[in-house]
Structure formats: C-alpha cells, structure tokens
Amino acid sequence: MELTTSAGRRRWLWTAGIAVLALVAATITWIATGRGDDDVPAASPTVSATPSEEQMLAAVDTVLKTRASAVLTGQLSQYLQNVDPANQQLRQRDQQVFANLRKLGLARLSYQVDTNWAPEPQEQHGPSARALRVLMQLQVAGIDATPRATSLGYTFAERDGRWLLVDDDDLAAESDLNAYREPWDLGAIEVARRPGVLVVVPAAERRNGERLARESQLAFPTVRAITRRTQAGILVIAMADSRSMSAEWRTGGHPAAAVAVRNFAPANPEASEFEVTGSRVVINPDQRTKAGRLLLAHEFTHAAMEPLGDRAPSWLVEGLAMYVENELAARNGYREELADQRRELLREKIPALVVLPIDGVFHGDYDEDSYGVSWVIVEYLVTKYGQRTVNALYADLARGPDDPAVREQVLRKHLKVGETALVAALKKS
Numbered sequence: 001m002e003l004t005t006s007a008g009r010r011r012w013l014w015t016a017g018i019a020v021l022a023l024v025a026a027t028i029t030w031i032a033t034g035r036g037d038d039d040v041p042a043a044s045p046t047v048s049a050t051p052s053e054e055q056m057l058a059a060v061d062t063v064l065k066t067r068a069s070a071v072l073t074g075q076l077s078q079y080l081q082n083v084d085p086a087n088q089q090l091r092q093r094d095q096q097v098f099a100n101l102r103k104l105g106l107a108r109l110s111y112q113v114d115t116n117w118a119p120e121p122q123e124q125h126g127p128s129a130r131a132l133r134v135l136m137q138l139q140v141a142g143i144d145a146t147p148r149a150t151s152l153g154y155t156f157a158e159r160d161g162r163w164l165l166v167d168d169d170d171l172a173a174e175s176d177l178n179a180y181r182e183p184w185d186l187g188a189i190e191v192a193r194r195p196g197v198l199v200v201v202p203a204a205e206r207r208n209g210e211r212l213a214r215e216s217q218l219a220f221p222t223v224r225a226i227t228r229r230t231q232a233g234i235l236v237i238a239m240a241d242s243r244s245m246s247a248e249w250r251t252g253g254h255p256a257a258a259v260a261v262r263n264f265a266p267a268n269p270e271a272s273e274f275e276v277t278g279s280r281v282v283i284n285p286d287q288r289t290k291a292g293r294l295l296l297a298h299e300f301t302h303a304a305m306e307p308l309g310d311r312a313p314s315w316l317v318e319g320l321a322m323y324v325e326n327e328l329a330a331r332n333g334y335r336e337e338l339a340d341q342r343r344e345l346l347r348e349k350i351p352a353l354v355v356l357p358i359d360g361v362f363h364g365d366y367d368e369d370s371y372g373v374s375w376v377i378v379e380y381l382v383t384k385y386g387q388r389t390v391n392a393l394y395a396d397l398a399r400g401p402d403d404p405a406v407r408e409q410v411l412r413k414h415l416k417v418g419e420t421a422l423v424a425a426l427k428k429s
C-alpha cells in the first residue's frame with residue numbers, strides 16, 4: 001500500500017513462460033505406436049507395454065479414480081484405502097492433503113497417469129514398484145472456469161495382489177516437480193473466501209488470508225473498470241513456505257514480489273499438449289503480510305488480460321498493470337506521490353527514450369524505471385486515445401506474432417502513428 005516504501009514491491013515479473021508440465025523433458029514413452037493395434041502380433045518387439053504393465057496401469061487407474069471420488073465426497077477412509085499401511089508418514093501426508101483439498105472446495109478433481117513418461121522402477125519399494133507421473137486436474141468451485149493440471153510423482157507397488165500407493169516423492173528431484181509445490185502439499189492450510197477470490201494461507205495465518213481477501217475486494221472494481229474484463233474468480237496463494245514459489249519467478253535479478261502464474265490443462269486426451277485456462281496469483285512468502293490491494297490489482301490485471309494471448313510487448317503488459325495499480329493508488333490518497341513520480345520520470349527518463357522499452361529489459365537485470373516508464377506511456381495513451389483504444393491495441397498485440405514489423409503495423413492501425421512518432425509525441429507531451 002505504501003508507495004514510499006515500495007521499492008521491493010515494484011519488482012514484479014509477469015512470468016508465464018515456465019513450462020510447468022515438463023513436456024520438453026519427457027522421456028521416451030513405453031507406449032509404442034503399435035499399442036492397441038490389433039494387427040501387431042502379441043510378441044511384436046514394437047509393443048513395449050508388457051501385460052503386467054497393462055495390468056498395473058488398469059489397477060492404478062482404479063486407485064486414482066477411487067481417490068478422486070473420495071475427495072469430492074469427503075470420504076477419508078476411501079482416500080486412504082489404497083495407501084501402503086506400512087508407510088505411516090505417507091499416510092499422514094496424504095491425510096493432510098485430503099483435508100486441504102476439502103478446504104479448497106473442489107468442483108472437479110481427476111487424476112490420470114501421464115503416459116508420456118516411462119514408469120521408473122523403484123527397487124527400494126520392491127520389485128514391482130514403479131514411479132509414475134500423474135496429472136492431477138482440479139477445479140476450485142466458484143474460482144476456476146475449468147480444471148487446471150499439476151504433475152505428481154506417485155510410486156505404486158503390488159502387495160498381496162493389490163496395487164498400493166507406496167510413496168509420493170521418489171520423483172521429487174525432477175526439475176519440474178521440484179520447481180515449486182502446490183499449497184496443499186505444504187502442511188495444513190486455511191482459506192479465506194470472498195466473491196471472486198479464494199486466498200490460501202498456512203493454517204496459522206487465517207487473519208492474513210481474510211485481510212488479503214478484503215484487499216482483493218478493494219482491487220477488483222478498478223481492475224474491471226479499466227480492463228473491461230471479468231473472470232469467474234481467482235486463486236491467491238500466500239504461503240509461508242518458500243517452496244510455494246519457483247526460484248525461476250524472478251525479475252531484475254531477485255525474486256518477484258508476486259506472480260500471475262498461468263494455469264494449464266491438457267489440450268488433448270493423451271496430454272501431449274497443453275493450453276492456458278486462466279491464472280492464479282502466487283505471492284512471495286516474504287511479501288505475504290505486506291501485500292495489499294495495489295499489488296493484487298497489478299497481478300489481477302495480468303490475470304484478466306492473460307486469455308487474450310501472451311505476445312503483447314512487456315511495456316504494454318507491465319504498463320497497463322502499473323496503470324491500474326496507480327489509478328487505484330490515486331483513489332487511495334496517493335495522488336501527490338504519483339504526481340511526483342510522474343514528474344520525475346518525465347524529467348529524467350522519458351527524454352532519454354529512443355524506442356519503447358524492449359521486452360528483454362523487464363526480465364533481465366533491468367533498471368527498475370522500466371515499470372515507471374511503461375506506466376507513463378500507457379497513461380499517455382489512455383489520456384490521448386481513450387481506454388477502449390488502448391484495450392483494443394492490447395488485444396491485437398497479445399494475439400501476436402511478436403514480430404517488430406507486425407507490432408509496428410498494429411500500432412499504426414490503432415493509434416495512426418508508428419513507434420518513432422509515438423515516442424516523439426510522448427516526449428513532447
């Protein structure tokens with residue numbers, strides 16, 4: 001909330017580029033092309049899924065379906081019935097995850113074995129044990145428009161003719177599974193609900209959750225008025241555990257204060273391609289008790305614009321988020337501070353501008369003024385051309401491609417001037 005102490009607060013990164021579901025790293029799948037093809041003889045070497053693997057997968061699928069329905073109907077004993085009775089730590093973790101998922105309030109939940117990955121033997125759990133990549137898809141009621149996917153590593157083993165879940169962290173070292181953890185995997189959670197928002201916090205921090213939910217309510221009207229976009233709701237994650245945030249979510253050489261993270265869901269049944277279905281906001285644990293309506297307004301703006309595509313230039317993406325944030329700040333008594341900032345930028349930074357701030361500047365060791373400069377540019381555009389035109393420009397640029405010639409063409413289409421003339425006009429203003 002305080003602009004005067006906001007040096008750290010402004011270091012936000014709109015990062016969505018991390019392939020959350022590690023498709024790139026996918027190993028050779030055991031599903032050869034001949035699988036399911038009746039013409040292929042049973043002994044064909046091209047069929048690499050052995051009968052026992054087929055049996056395992058069928059059994060695992062049943063276990064996963066049982067667990068999903070147990071969560072949705074609130075049956076803890078059913079959720080645990082296929083968990084190794086000998087692994088008490090796993091059972092305790094699982095019980096906590098169950099309680100957490102119940103707290104979230106799920107409209108839908110499903111698990112499927114990710115067959116793009118080869119099952120990995122885990123001898124320490126016995127000869128039959130295999131670690132599998134599992135796609136968990138969940139939809140938070142009233143928040144997500146559709147389910148989003150997240151990856152798990154589950155180890156299953158046959159015990160007395162039954163396939164049991166025997167471990168959940170044998171693949172934990174894999175870089176994508178290790179990048180960040182979902183909040184329900186990080187101990188007991190508490191949630192705070194308000195229209196259009198669900199805030200997830202550690203169990204001991206309910207008051208901070210309620211505070212963030214209230215702050216969200218104060219951010220929404222400005223976000224909606226400017227973006228002219230609405231969404232069902234947004235999940236805000238404000239955990240104390242540093243694992244809730246990826247180390248990759250950095251900007252200017254240090255961790256971001258908060259990030260609007262894209263939600264992905266499989267775009268085809270085999271889950272070999274993914275599409276963006278929305279965004280959630282993850283607040284840096286360091287900032288979770290300081291974050292307020294301004295930071296939330298900034299990230300909610302990113303989330304609201306996200307469905308338009310990811311090709312808009314950073315100056316517009318960050319400039320619009322800063323514009324929303326600062327409009328809200330102006331309504332909250334910070335008009336003078338903003339005027340000072342604007343004056344300073346117009347005096348010291350804008351005259352040095354040759355081109356619009358380039359994308360790379362925002363994601364490297366940038367100088368922090370890029371955000372301020374982008375704010376001034378967007379404010380100028382809104383004042384001169386109106387919000388409707390700025391939003392139409394955004395939508396067109398977001399669609400891409402992010403080719404300089406195309407961007408120039410789109411600028412001319414909406415503003416009747418190209419980049420050079422725009423920068424010159426901005427300097428004169």
Ligand SMILES: [Zn+2]
Binds near residue numbers: 014302317318321
């Ligand atoms: Zn941002």
